[in-house]
Amino acid sequence: MFKVKDSQRTEPGKVWGRQEITYHPAIGWWWIPNLNAMNLLDPPFLLRTNSIGMRSDREYPLKRREGRHRIVLLGDSFTAGESVANPQRFSDLLEKSYPNLDVMNFGLHGTGTDQQLLIYETLAKQFEADAYIFAPFWSNIARNMADLYVFGRRRGVAWMAKPYFLLEGDNLTLHNTPVPRTGLISNEDAPKHRALPEPEFGPSTAFTLPLKLPDLVRKKLWFALTRPFSGYESDDSPSWRLMRAILERFIEEVKGKPIFIVPLPDYAHYSGSVPPTYLARYEKLHDPSIGCFVVDPLPHFKRLSSQERRKCISTEEHYTPLGHQVVAETISDALEKYCPAILS
Numbered sequence: 489m490f491k492v493k494d495s496q497r498t499e500p501g502k503v504w505g506r507q508e509i510t511y512h513p514a515i516g517w518w519w520i521p522n523l524n525a526m527n528l529l530d531p532p533f534l535l536r537t538n539s540i541g542m543r544s545d546r547e548y549p550l551k552r553r554e555g556r557h558r559i560v561l562l563g564d565s566f567t568a569g570e571s572v573a574n575p576q577r578f579s580d581l582l583e584k585s586y587p588n589l590d591v592m593n594f595g596l597h598g599t600g601t602d603q604q605l606l607i608y609e610t611l612a613k614q615f616e617a618d619a620y621i622f623a624p625f626w627s628n629i630a631r632n633m634a635d636l637y638v639f640g641r642r643r644g645v646a647w648m649a650k651p652y653f654l655l656e657g658d659n660l661t662l663h664n665t666p667v668p669r670t671g672l673i674s675n676e677d678a679p680k681h682r683a684l685p686e687p688e689f690g691p692s693t694a695f696t697l698p699l700k701l702p703d704l705v706r707k708k709l710w711f712a713l714t715r716p717f718s719g720y721e722s723d724d725s726p727s728w729r730l731m732r733a734i735l736e737r738f739i740e741e742v743k744g745k746p747i748f749i750v751p752l753p754d755y756a757h758y759s760g761s762v763p764p765t766y767l768a769r770y771e772k773l774h775d776p777s778i779g780c781f782v783v784d785p786l787p788h789f790k791r792l793s794s795q796e797r798r799k800c801i802s803t804e805e806h807y808t809p810l811g812h813q814v815v816a817e818t819i820s821d822a823l824e825k826y827c828p829a830i831l832s
Contacts, residue, residue, distance in 0.1 A: 513669075516667045521538070523537040524536050531802065533572055535574075552590065552617070556589070559617060559619045559620065560621070561623065562604045562608055563624065567579070569595065572808065572812060578807075578816035578819065581816035589830065600631030601734050603650060622748070623749075624770075625751075626754060627717060631650075635649065649667050651665045652664055655730050749783070750785065751767065751785075753785060755798075758800070776826070781822060
């Protein structure tokens with residue numbers, strides 16, 4: 489057990505938290521296997537992992553069972569299901585909707601697309617699959633550029649080392665691996681490291697803006713002042729070229745299997761306060777001739793009323809069960825359109 493600050497409270501107090509991750513030499517960190525613990529975020533949720541450390545209530549054999557289909561899913565905390573229990577995530581909702589479908593959720597909080605690729609190469613690749621879903625969140629483009637990630641933004645700052653790729657010519661080269669076993673890096677030492685991630689909008693950022701402003705107004709102001717993740721604005725930006733190269737490597741490695749790239753929107757996008765500049769970049773990867781499909785959940789979110797959209801995001805700025813339901817419906821529609829055999 490370890491004590492952490494809860495900076496979301498008006499009067500900062502203390503909460504107790506269970507360690508959920510452990511050092512991993514290739515990825516940086518990974519879930520502790522066979523974990524069954526309450527995560528004391530707001531709201532609290534039960535976090536369970538299986539014997540390989542994947543967030544799941546059950547085990548999966550390396551070979552899919554006869555008569556069943558399997559999808560491997562990769563992403564960050566929005567995919568892993570921060571703020572909700574395993575059965576409430578869009579991966580598990582898909583499984584529930586299609587009795588012959590298994591969805592292996594290899595999501596890991598705090599990761600960039602670089603680490604998600606490494607999760608596939610290190611852990612997920614050994615499992616037989618019929619299709620793959622890569623669900624990048626918009627901040628992943630900045631995380632790819634860094635050799636550190638900040639944990640506990642809401643609990644006091646703590647930095648951890650991570651692997652990263654450099655794009656040298658047309659070749660991806662992996663650096664910082666094995667990942668240094670440094671443990672937490674102090675806030676004072678963090679600026680000495682490479683290309684720290686751009687700021688993300690969350691409770692800590694929100695508190696730096698006038699509290700009397702409505703939430704959507706503060707998001708618009710934050711976006712105008714910081715232009716976050718501006719690498720999405722150009723095909724030739726260094727951060728997008730790196731992101732694209734990482735995704736193209738993944739597409740090549742699973743060649744012959746359907747791949748769904750699902751850029752997950754933030755509340756700032758589906759509320760209309762921040763334009764989805766990332767979409768134009770991802771849409772260029774859509775190529776049915778090679779089985780690569782880019783799927784946008786935004787239209788499904790925008791079908792909801794403004795009040796319902798607000799209910800899709802938790803106080804921790806992650807999807808609620810309703811948000812996961814929207815993403816599950818998005819992916820279900822895409823599977824029925826492009827790969828109906830997987831659902832039969």
